[in-house]
Structure formats: structure tokens, C-alpha cells
Amino acid sequence: MPRFHCPVPLSAGAELDLPAAAARHVQVLRHQPGDAITLFNGEGGQWQATVLRMGRSDVAVRVDQFEAVEREPVRAVHLAMGMPANERMDWLVEKAAELGVASLQPLHTAHSVLRLNGERAQKKRDHWQSVAVAACEQCGGNRVPAVQPVADLGAWLRDSGGVAPLRCVLSLAEGSRPLAEVLRDTAADTAVLFLSGPEGGLSPQEDATARAAGFLPVTLGARVLRAETAALAALVQALS
Structure with a gap:
């Protein structure tokens, strides 16, 4: 229907x-x-x-x-991402909503190609929210993920502590733990926040700043994934 x-x-x-x-x-x-x-x-x-x-x-x-139909995951998973350019952000929002993401936070980062401010940022946010709504209409989700206002990474990191008890940054740096291992050591209903970079990833300084802010560095494996692929791969693991 x-x-x-x-x-x-x-x-x-x-x-x-x-x-x-x-x-x-x-x-x-x-x-x-x-x-x-x-x-x-x-x-x-x-x-x-x-x-x-x-x-x-x-x-x-x-x-x-x-x-009383609920199709939401047991674990609330939030995604903050350096915005990929062109239509890739639309695709990422759509697929994340289909998978059951709880909220989406678009970010400006050092390697971001897409830069949004003022009215243009609000229009894009409204557009992405409508993409999330359409995805929920199609997939049967009854709770629409909120698309947050576009923010700069540094300022957002200072206020990210209350989003979820488990906060992870997708990282290729030495010392990162496999995400699957981290999730195995965590209760199935523990909310998680993922921070993912844009094309080119987070800069070394941004990665270090995220760690200093309490983000656990995690890896998805040896392969280098596209920005939108990495974010969705993390969601799939956390929501499985």
C-alpha cells in the first residue's frame, strides 16, 4: 500500500x-x-x-x-560525514535512511570539495531531509532520520559528546581497531556515532583532533573505500 x-x-x-x-x-x-x-x-x-x-x-x-509497526534497528546509529560532492551526498543520505540511520550530520572538513553557507546550506539541508523522507516512504521506515544543519568539523567535535556513548572515527591511521571487533565488545543496543571523512578522508590533524575528543579510531579493513561506501559499510556492520 x-x-x-x-x-x-x-x-x-x-x-x-x-x-x-x-x-x-x-x-x-x-x-x-x-x-x-x-x-x-x-x-x-x-x-x-x-x-x-x-x-x-x-x-x-x-x-x-x-x-503499531516498528522497523527500526535495535541500535541507534548516527552518522557525521564530510560531505561528498555532486550527487554522492544525495545517494548517501538515501541509502543511510533505507538502512535505518538515526540522524545525519553534514560537515565541512579540510578536504571537503562541497562548501555550503547561509541560504544555500539551508536549501541543501531541506533537500537532503526530503530525500530521507522519500527513502522512508519507500523502505517502510516509520521514523525519519533528522538531517542536522551543516557544521564545521572543529566546532561540531566540541559538542558531539552527548550524541552517543560509543563514538568512532573511520581511520586508516596506525592503531585503529577493526570495527567488527569493537562492536563485538559492545552491547547490541549501545548507540554509536560514526565520523567519516569526505573524498580524501580526514586530514591527519582532524583525525588526531577527533581522537582527542574521545573518538575511537576504527578500520573497515585493508581496502581504501570511497567516502560514501565507507560510511555505509560502517552502518551495515553496526546495524546488523
């Missing part, structure tokens, strides 16, 4: 106009009054609903039955 993100309070029997983005999606799929759809608002679970009216730019629905 088609699924639509509806970030408003939902209750059985309520009749409401869908938010603009969801209404456009329903119209694009050419739904008609009487059609059954699924709504989720990101607070957990999902709602069965029925289309009541199709206007030129609005769609009215009746909220029917709540379904």
Missing part, C-alpha cells in the same frame, strides 16, 4: 488536509477518493487512511486504524 509522510498529529477518525508535499505525492500517483493509503508521522507506528477528496492542490483524508 502506498505510504506517505504526514508530520502532523494523527488520531483515528480525524479528517484532515495532507501537508503540501504528501498531497503532491498522492496526486502524482493519481489516487482517487476511496483509495486506501498509509500515513506515518515519524512518532512511531503507522496509520491506515482513506482518501476523501482530491482537489487541484489539496487532498483530504480520513485517518482510520493505527498499526
Whole structure:
């Protein structure tokens, strides 16, 4: 059944106009009054609903039955990444949302090609949030990962301590532990935060600063992976 993100309070029997983005999606799929759809608002679970009216730019629905469906991982996994350039960031956000990432933090780093500030940064953040929403609509996730405002790595590191008890930086430097080994020594429900670099990785100074801030250096193996591949490989290991 088609699924639509509806970030408003939902209750059985309520009749409401869908938010603009969801209404456009329903119209694009050419739904008609009487059609059954699924709504989720990101607070957990999902709602069965029925289309009541199709206007030129609005769609009215009746909220029917709540379904206590949860498809979220046992472990909350957060990802902070030096933004890869071009469409690779879109791809990374989409796939991370499909896998079940809890939040995404775009970062400026020394080797970052993509630089965003002001209104452009906000527009990109809004775009990536919409990519995450679409991924959750497709994959069945009922909790949409939050895309945080673009930040500079140094400033973000100073405030990252409360995100998760286990914080790891993906590193090729000597002394890094295999991620699989670290995860084996950690409770299955322990939240984890990964810091991953952009193309070219983190600089040696950034790697050292992350370690000094309490990040455990981990490695994914001997191969050098693309920025977006490394981030997703870490997510897969942590969410398995």
C-alpha cells in the first residue's frame, strides 16, 4: 500500500488536509477518493487512511486504524560525514535512511570539495531531509532520520559528546581497531556515532583532533573505500 509522510498529529477518525508535499505525492500517483493509503508521522507506528477528496492542490483524508509497526534497528546509529560532492551526498543520505540511520550530520572538513553557507546550506539541508523522507516512504521506515544543519568539523567535535556513548572515527591511521571487533565488545543496543571523512578522508590533524575528543579510531579493513561506501559499510556492520 502506498505510504506517505504526514508530520502532523494523527488520531483515528480525524479528517484532515495532507501537508503540501504528501498531497503532491498522492496526486502524482493519481489516487482517487476511496483509495486506501498509509500515513506515518515519524512518532512511531503507522496509520491506515482513506482518501476523501482530491482537489487541484489539496487532498483530504480520513485517518482510520493505527498499526503499531516498528522497523527500526535495535541500535541507534548516527552518522557525521564530510560531505561528498555532486550527487554522492544525495545517494548517501538515501541509502543511510533505507538502512535505518538515526540522524545525519553534514560537515565541512579540510578536504571537503562541497562548501555550503547561509541560504544555500539551508536549501541543501531541506533537500537532503526530503530525500530521507522519500527513502522512508519507500523502505517502510516509520521514523525519519533528522538531517542536522551543516557544521564545521572543529566546532561540531566540541559538542558531539552527548550524541552517543560509543563514538568512532573511520581511520586508516596506525592503531585503529577493526570495527567488527569493537562492536563485538559492545552491547547490541549501545548507540554509536560514526565520523567519516569526505573524498580524501580526514586530514591527519582532524583525525588526531577527533581522537582527542574521545573518538575511537576504527578500520573497515585493508581496502581504501570511497567516502560514501565507507560510511555505509560502517552502518551495515553496526546495524546488523
